[in-house]
Amino acid sequence: MVADIAFSYFDFLTVILLAFAIVLALAGIFAAYFGNGKSRSFGFGMIITGLLVGITWIYLCIDGVIDNVDAWHVFVNAFINMIAVVFGAAAAIAIFLILILKS
Numbered sequence: 001m002v003a004d005i006a007f008s009y010f011d012f013l014t015v016i017l018l019a020f021a022i023v024l025a026l027a028g029i030f031a032a033y034f035g036n037g038k039s040r041s042f043g044f045g046m047i048i049t050g051l052l053v054g055i056t057w058i059y060l061c062i063d064g065v066i067d068n069v070d071a072w073h074v075f076v077n078a079f080i081n082m083i084a085v086v087f088g089a090a091a092a093i094a095i096f097l098i099l100i101l102k103s
Helices: 009-034 038-062 071-102
Strands: none
Touching (some): 009 038
16 A cells, blocks of 8 residues: 655755754854854854744745745654654664673
8 A cells, every 4th residue: 555645845845944944043053152253253144044044934935935835834744753763763772782782
């Protein structure tokens, strides 16, 4: 039986761009807080760039310019899936380490 998977290239692009924007903004906050001189100014630039990319893409999705993508729904599903992947990988690594260390 073939599963019916609803997939859109714009959904994929939404996850990539929003993840990029969030990680860039968080890295910018980290650099701006802990950095000195040039790295602090680069941190502020990263924050502004991350916010601009994220806000622009969400605006284009909400406004209907980009194929009517529900950006929030797509990103929440991707985030939940990433959490599930982390838990699954952590369980597999834990079992691997327990078995290797016991032998």
